[in-house]
Amino acid sequence: MNTDTLTSNNLLAILDENRQLANQINPQQIKVLVNEIKAAKRIFVMAAGRSGLALKMAAMRFMHLGYTVFIVGETNTPAILKGDLLLLASGSGTTASVLSSAEKARSQKATVIAITADAESKLAVLADTIILVNAATKTDFGVSVSQQYAGSLFEQFTLLVLESVFMTLWQESGLTKEDLWPKHANLE
Numbered sequence: 001m002n003t004d005t006l007t008s009n010n011l012l013a014i015l016d017e018n019r020q021l022a023n024q025i026n027p028q029q030i031k032v033l034v035n036e037i038k039a040a041k042r043i044f045v046m047a048a049g050r051s052g053l054a055l056k057m058a059a060m061r062f063m064h065l066g067y068t069v070f071i072v073g074e075t076n077t078p079a080i081l082k083g084d085l086l087l088l089a090s091g092s093g094t095t096a097s098v099l100s101s102a103e104k105a106r107s108q109k110a111t112v113i114a115i116t117a118d119a120e121s122k123l124a125v126l127a128d129t130i131i132l133v134n135a136a137t138k139t140d141f142g143v144s145v146s147q148q149y150a151g152s153l154f155e156q157f158t159l160l161v162l163e164s165v166f167m168t169l170w171q172e173s174g175l176t177k178e179d180l181w182p183k184h185a186n187l188e
């Protein structure tokens, strides 16, 4: 197979894997996230590596909708408190910085929602609610539920599921594209 065909096939395989996950997602878990975002005083997001990049993209969209959103680890991020929501993502559910953030948020009585691929992980136990994504984790070596490398499927799907949450919140807000536009960065 030549390189062009291989890449086209891989692109379709990636899309197929994400579609399968979309068919498996639990709508009740998504509904909890939508409601907690609406109810939260402030939203904090935290994840490591590529999982963190997915959450940062979603954080920007929630900000465009008018929510107060902080990315944990940024210099201007304040203390999390009761009434706030901490949204975490960890495919493995074992990443140390994510677990310690969950513990701190719980100790402050903030709400903790975690997107994870492991329903039995430490993170799943710590979270008030999980969104279970049946993707491979980064340490699923050998044959796994994904053809892709490491946590790629989890990281892609984390972004996609949060894009769908954003769309729901946006549709329910009644706001137009023009209404959201003033929130776009103008220092870029």
Ligand SMILES: O=C([C@H](O)CO)[C@H](O)[C@H](O)COP(=O)(O)O
Pocket (backbone or CB within 6 Å): 048, 049, 050, 051, 052, 089, 090, 091, 092, 093, 094, 095, 098, 137, 138, 149, 150, 151, 152, 155
């Ligand atoms: O960047 C990552 C790595 O490349 C796996 O594909 C992960 O997102 C990072 O290591 C965090 O891992 P998880 O907490 O298990 O999502």
